[in-house]
Amino acid sequence: MLRAAITSGEMRPGEHYSAISLSQRLGVSRTPVREALQLLEKEGIVRIEKNRGVRVIQMSLDEIVQIFQIRIILEPPAAARGAEAATDEDLHHIQELHGNILEAAAAGDGPRTLQADKEFHLFLLGLAGNARLTDLDRELRNLVLTRGLVTIPSTRSGQDLADDRREIMEALVRRDSRAVALAVREHVTRTAKLLITGVSANTPGLSADDYLIKIDQLSKHCQ
Amino acid sequence: MLRAAITSGEMRPGEHYSAISLSQRLGVSRTPVREALQLLEKEGIVRIEKNRGVRVIQMSLDEIVQIFQIRIILEPPAAARGAEAATDEDLHHIQELHGNILEAAAAGDGPRTLQADKEFHLFLLGLAGNARLTDLDRELRNLVLTRGLVTIPSTRSGQDLADDRREIMEALVRRDSRAVALAVREHVTRTAKLLITGVSANTPGLSADDYLIKIDQLSKHCQ
């Protein structure tokens, strides 16, 4: 699909493209391209400028912050509910998923680690029995992935994230939903801060501090 | 737009429609209708069935619960943050919006009350400075409105909702963000339960209890 072309970095953010050239490149007509672009615009990945073409949105730090603010609000309670509702089979399966992450990480396979991490979290959220919430979270995750900003985690931070996940797992098997919520929140918050510092480091003249503050501004009210 | 036709009850849920007939009815060609339908499908308002036509989704109680679960998780922290960030002008404006609700309610104008209520809440959420969250909430609100299920609130429950809002306002002017969060949560929860009992009452053989339970199952983990 078109989404793949953008996600895979084929189309660079900020650049202009036309539906005509895209349709030629994909070997289809303008109509389906146009329709796909409208859907992508609704997702916020792309901006259609009237009679001017389409532009892949350069996601700003502000938007990244907004997305993570939402995730930090949503995921902890959902995961906690998931922990309550999980059957023994579910726990078994999630342990497998956790194993997959460790495996991929040990192999140093960044993309696969990311994918496995996503499956792990989405499965956990899915246990809460709210499909719409799960879909929403998936979309939010895709959004940040869209930008090439998959800052490969350093070994140091990668270890922290792994510790977080282990904590989630332990709380899960204890069926301690409150601990699950806290651990998930910690995990997502850490991911957000890593990403923000990473991006701001690559962008000269941009201080991460202002954005790091915002991450907590909203979530502190969840208590 | 097309959305209006569905929302206004022109198109009944569960019924089949074709893009052809819709385009004729709206006096445009099939293409824009088709594109609009795709967007509506992404929002979950409509389901496109291949070579079969399009069907306005009959929103189930399950989905209503899911939507409100999300709203109950999202809105309180956002409103609390909004209370912190609000300027005096903002407070003044929101008082006007609050006045509008009371006015419309006093006039017995149901739709206008609903509209004013929406503006009130969305403005409050907007103060949190997270546009994506505000948009998301707007969409969630539209979803439940989509169904004709705008169960006109009885005078009794309408009074309760008004009391909730007054409580929100008072907490706002006190700049008591914690109280704002609690009041908003109470308000949204009450709205949800009213809707659920209303819908289940109109649907014979459907017990509201199972769904009422679910409303709290997720939100209790927010604390």
Added chain:
DNA sequence: CCCACATGAGTAGCATGCAACCAGTCACAA
């Protein structure tokens, strides 16, 4: 030299033709 205006290239958006496809119906054979 500079500004205003016309002109042209390129675009999105809409209308419409066309093919593939699905569901239900009807006829025919076992």
Added chain:
DNA sequence: TTGTGACTGGTTGCATGCTACTCATGTGGG
């Protein structure tokens, strides 16, 4: 009577022509 097959009406989805609009460039006048 029942099961199977083709047929038909209606639909989506894609391709393509056409119009209106936007921006940029170039030209002519001040």
